Amino acid sequence: GESVGLHLPTLSVQEGDNSIINCAYSNSASDYFIWYKQESGKGPQFIIDIRSNMDKRQGQRVTVLLNKTVKHLSLQIAATQPGDSAVYFCAEIQGAQKLVFGQGTRLTINP
Amino acid sequence: NAGVMQNPRHLVRRRGQEARLRCSPMKGHSHVYWYRQLPEEGLKFMVYLQKENIIDESGMPKERFSAEFPKEGPSILRIQQVVRGDSAAYFCASSREANYGYTFGSGTRLTVV
Numbered sequence: 001g002e003s004v005g006l007h008l009p010t011l012s013v014q015e016g017d018n019s020i021i022n023c024a025y026s027n028s029a030s031d032y033f034i035w036y037k038q039e040s041g042k043g044p045q046f047i048i049d050i051r052s053n054m055d056k057r058q059g060q061r062v063t064v065l066l067n068k069t070v071k072h073l074s075l076q077i078a079a080t081q082p083g084d085s086a087v088y089f090c091a092e093i094q095g096a097q098k099l100v101f102g103q104g105t106r107l108t109i110n111p
Numbered sequence: 112n113a114g115v116m117q118n119p120r121h122l123v124r125r126r127g128q129e130a131r132l133r134c135s136p137m138k139g140h141s142h143v144y145w146y147r148q149l150p151e152e153g154l155k156f157m158v159y160l161q162k163e164n165i166i167d168e169s170g171m172p173k174e175r176f177s178a179e180f181p182k183e184g185p186s187i188l189r190i191q192q193v194v195r196g197d198s199a200a201y202f203c204a205s206s207r208e209a210n211y212g213y214t215f216g217s218g219t220r221l222t223v224v
Contacts, residue, residue: 034213041217042218043202043204043215043217044154044202044215089154098156098159099204101146101155104152104153
């Protein structure tokens with residue numbers, strides 16, 4: 001079936017640097033995407049979302065880019081902090097009722 | 112304004128026992144979703160419910176698993192005759208509208224011994 005997948009399972013960056021987490025999706029009909037952050041022992045926490053009629057959306061220190069041509073989504077985190085260490089998931093709404101998650105990327109911020 | 116409340120946080124069951132996981136949605140939310148997460152994996156959709164109705168159960172195993180969201184009280188995910196493969200974190204999410212504004216609970220970690 002259709003799925004959302006991530007390119008890299010782990011990512012380490014220096015504190016203060018920018019990080020980019022990538023996600024590929026296969027369902028060209030997907031029109032709504034969400035990035036979640038999951039810290040150890042906790043549930044997913046909403047970070048930012050984007051609809052398919054947009055290419056870019058910015059939040060506080062985070063930017064999501066959507067490239068519909070190659071079905072690629074990315075999350076950019078600026079000036080990373082220790083508290084950014086977590087697993088990040090992209091997810092898409094499929095079939096109007098289901099949130100489909102990718103495998104996840106573990107981001108580690110090195111001091 | 113409490114978030115999505117799940118209990119228990121941790122649940123240990125022996126093989127063959129029943130597990131009952133509870134989820135109280137956020138106030139004003141009438142849509143509830145259950146997801147399962149295996150270690151080092153993403154969350155997998157199980158079931159979507161509204162009050163007294165199952166809307167989509169396409170992710171639920173055909174046997175031993177059931178879910179309900181009664182008119183009064185929390186949503187319940189029930190696993191009968193648990194097996195070791197049922198060990199996972201089970202997350203509940205709720206929303207005010209369908210497929211928008213999900214809020215997740217902290218999950219129930221089920222361990223089958």
